[in-house]
Amino acid sequence: MSLLSVTNLHAGYGQMTILKGVDMALDAGEIGVIVGPNGAGKSTMLKAIFGMLTISEGSISFDGADVTGIRPEKLAGHKIAFVPQEANVFASLTVQENLEMGAYSRRDAYDGIIDNVYELFPDLKNKRRQPAGELSGGQRQMVAFGRALMIEPKLILLDEPTAGLSPLFMSVIFDRVIAINRTGVTVAMVEQNAKQALAIAHKGFVLANGQNSYTGTGSELLANPDVARSFLGG
Numbered sequence: 001m002s003l004l005s006v007t008n009l010h011a012g013y014g015q016m017t018i019l020k021g022v023d024m025a026l027d028a029g030e031i032g033v034i035v036g037p038n039g040a041g042k043s044t045m046l047k048a049i050f051g052m053l054t055i056s057e058g059s060i061s062f063d064g065a066d067v068t069g070i071r072p073e074k075l076a077g078h079k080i081a082f083v084p085q086e087a088n089v090f091a092s093l094t095v096q097e098n099l100e101m102g103a104y105s106r107r108d109a110y111d112g113i114i115d116n117v118y119e120l121f122p123d124l125k126n127k128r129r130q131p132a133g134e135l136s137g138g139q140r141q142m143v144a145f146g147r148a149l150m151i152e153p154k155l156i157l158l159d160e161p162t163a164g165l166s167p168l169f170m171s172v173i174f175d176r177v178i179a180i181n182r183t184g185v186t187v188a189m190v191e192q193n194a195k196q197a198l199a200i201a202h203k204g205f206v207l208a209n210g211q212n213s214y215t216g217t218g219s220e221l222l223a224n225p226d227v228a229r230s231f232l233g234g
């Protein structure tokens with residue numbers, strides 16, 4: 001059985017339905033990448049999975065539980081973490097304080113988890129006393145990843161983690177996504193850099209107009225001439 005199953009999902013904003021019957025399934029340990037044109041509903045999809053939108057039809061199951069319509073604060077208990085594209089760190093708090101904020105829902109000791117995060121992102125350890133707002137865009141993205149990892153998620157939802165980054169930092173971020181995934185965390189990631197993202201994806205989902213357009217393994221989608229022509233720039 002899949003770790004995450006999104007079935008026939010309909011969701012949107014107010015009366016406006018954006019997602020019109022989207023399906024997505026990921027097995028434990030996979031990286032799933034969602035690509036598609038601007039306005040396709042990619043961010044809406046992550047927000048709906050994370051309980052931020054009203055779901056009018058369809059269902060979401062995670063790790064054997066029905067989590068359809070469960071609010072974000074409850075989903076931490078189900079070990080789902082979300083890193084939104086914008087405003088994903090507290091700029092005035094230090095790196096260390098940002099990580100501690102990520103653990104606010106925990107009642108147990110988390111020093112060991114902070115150590116694991118610093119092991120995954122050695123740069124952050126050196127900067128742990130610096131306000132996150134003073135870091136580069138790529139480093140801030142790592143703080144956001146680290147903060148999400150503090151709940152020891154089984155699933156991490158990432159919305160365009162490389163947006164606005166230089167090509168060099170982009171590959172560093174993809175590298176870190178692979179490293180997070182290797183620790184056993186399942187990843188669902190939206191990306192504009194579709195070719196690079198599909199290259200590290202176990203499964204790929206092309207969305208267009210709030211519906212599934214193509215679904216396959218990352219390499220199947222990369223090799224599909226229709227996908228390449230319509231969505232990958234030839």
Ligand SMILES: Nc1ncnc2c1ncn2[C@@H]1O[C@H](COP(=O)(O)OP(=O)(O)OP(=O)(O)O)[C@@H](O)[C@H]1O
Nearest residue numbers: 013016018036037038039040041042043044045192
């Ligand atoms: N908060 C909101 N309220 C109303 N409509 C919204 C809201 N957020 C997004 N939309 C609309 O929902 C549709 C899908 O938006 P969404 O942000 O999911 O697209 P996307 O695929 O993530 O695009 P992009 O590649 O530009 O990030 C768009 O038509 C957008 O205008």
Ligand SMILES: [Mg+2]
Nearest residue numbers: 042043044190
């Ligand atoms: Mg988006």
